[in-house]
Amino acid sequence: MDYFIIVVTTVAGLYFHGWLYVRIRRWMDRDLALALAGGDECKKAFMLQQLENARAQKIKRRDLPQWLEAAAAGYPDR
Secondary structure, three states: OHHHHHHHHHHHHHHHHHHHHHHHHHHHHHHHHHHHHOOOHHHHHHHHHHHHHHHHOOOOHHHHHHHHHHHHHOOOOO
8 A cells, every 4th residue: 555655646746747847848938939029919919829830830849949039020010
């Protein structure tokens, strides 16, 4: 019974750490997209859409900052 408790708590702890790691990465990516948008609300929505496009295209995380910067540069100014 002691081993069962140890295994369950270890698995739960590993799952929690994995979940937290993924959430922090997503928050960092979202923060980067919003930082590139500045204070413009329309550009924020555009950049969040571009972040979703990057995820759909499976852009590697190391290439994401450059990809988002290029997307921000391509934003049509009004």
